Amino acid sequence: FPDQAVPTTAMSKCIPVECTSSPIVDIPASTTIDHSKPSPNFQIGIGRMKKSTAVQCDRCTNSSKDRRKSKFVEPSNYKVKNQDGSKTGSEKGITLLEQIIRTHPIWYLQHIGRSAASHLLRPMKEGAFIVRSSSKPDAMALSIRSPPGLTSDIDHYLIESTGPDRNVRIESSPYYFKSLPLLIEHYCLNGEELQTNLVLPIAITRCCTSMQLQSLALMGQG
Numbered sequence: 001f002p003d004q005a006v007p008t009t010a011m012s013k014c015i016p017v018e019c020t021s022s023p024i025v026d027i028p029a030s031t032t033i034d035h036s037k038p039s040p041n042f043q044i045g046i047g048r049m050k051k052s053t054a055v056q057c058d059r060c061t062n063s064s065k066d067r068r069k070s071k072f073v074e075p076s077n078y079k080v081k082n083q084d085g086s087k088t089g090s091e092k093g094i095t096l097l098e099q100i101i102r103t104h105p106i107w108y109l110q111h112i113g114r115s116a117a118s119h120l121l122r123p124m125k126e127g128a129f130i131v132r133s134s135s136k137p138d139a140m141a142l143s144i145r146s147p148p149g150l151t152s153d154i155d156h157y158l159i160e161s162t163g164p165d166r167n168v169r170i171e172s173s174p175y176y177f178k179s180l181p182l183l184i185e186h187y188c189l190n191g192e193e194l195q196t197n198l199v200l201p202i203a204i205t206r207c208c209t210s211m212q213l214q215s216l217a218l219m220g221q222g
């Protein structure tokens with residue numbers, strides 16, 4: 001899709017006030033050289049994550065018609081339901097967007113590359129994802145566990161930064177977002193462009209409080 005001017009009708013960040021202090025809200029698409037070296041405990045943290053129920057993912061499906069017109073996509077109040085019908089954190093006052101923001105250390109692994117992301121995602125279920133560094137300037141990468149039957153079991157997409165306000169989007173997508181969490185939220189609900197919906201770990205969706213989300217997120221920090 002050709003680049004189009006970002007609409008100026010939605011200038012403020014659509015992030016809940018209680019979540020605006022999270023560093024993930026203001027992280028633009030960037031290059032791998034912008035990131036500091038991982039801490040000594042980084043590999044330990046990855047090991048804990050691989051063994052934890054926090055990375056056991058179930059599929060979340062939803063669909064909507066693809067729109068070809070470039071636009072901002074505002075966050076929704078979508079509430080996730082577990083397959084067993086039990087109430088999730090979203091139904092108890094925790095939104096999908098808050099789940100994404102407060103647990104970003106689990107899915108935002110800026111120091112790993114393509115091969116490491118593929119290794120982590122391969123044993124997981126469809127829709128599991130990692131946002132990681134990219135060697136391309138002004139870009140990050142989104143790695144996703146693909147649905148069965150596709151040529152590759154792991155798909156990789158560029159997340160690029162566009163415009164003077166550093167909005168983010170999947171490369172060539174008509175959808176622009178004011179922050180990375182809003183992009184992730186959209187593709188959790190609408191997976192047509194990616195061939196599957198992004199899926200948060202079951203352990204995240206079952207959290208009932210913000211404190212539980214924060215405790216779960218500590219596993220990603222080692």
